[in-house]
Amino acid sequence: MVEERLNELELELVNIEYRKENKEQFLRVFIDKDNGVDLDMCSQANRAIKESFDEQEIPYDYLEVSSPGLDRVLKKERDWERFSGYRVRIKTRKSFPGPQRITGILLGFDSENIAVELEGELLKVPREMITIIRLHPEF
Known part of the structure; x- marks a missing residue:
């Protein structure tokens, strides 16, 4: 509605x-x-x-x-496409074997993962391990 x-x-x-x-x-x-x-x-x-x-x-x-603000939540694939190349902060589930909070450049996604550049390295985070993705602008 x-x-x-x-x-x-x-x-x-x-x-x-x-x-x-x-x-x-x-x-x-x-x-x-x-x-x-x-x-x-x-x-x-x-x-x-x-x-x-x-x-x-x-x-x-x-x-x-x-408006969703500068630190808007990115929920939909359309959001991930639109904000590819932007700095994001990802929070992961406690069961994720990597860091619980990831800040990097959103590079893209596929059906299973979100790809982020983290300190010059490519990190693929399984979508089911992500609790939230937000834009994380630098000031």
Whole structure:
């Protein structure tokens, strides 16, 4: 439902977080577009999502719509393609025999692994061992 409404606005759903904080329900929706999003786009998306939730009587106390930020989560293969060549931080499962946190350049992926350049070396991390991948910009 959220993704459909965003598609109507030519926006991409990046991530949804639903959290309870101090007995209040927060719904955070992260959106993007190839050339980025601005405040007007976030406002339009907020109105469209709110309208849908009100029609469906979906409970929430606070709805936040924003861009995914500089350290956005990379979840989809489309994200991995788009941000190939960018610096990323990967967190791995405890059962992974290598480092639990990996920071390097995203080189690519296949059906089984994510390839990262780590200190000049190629490291292939099995996709099932990854808990999260985020952009990790340098400042």
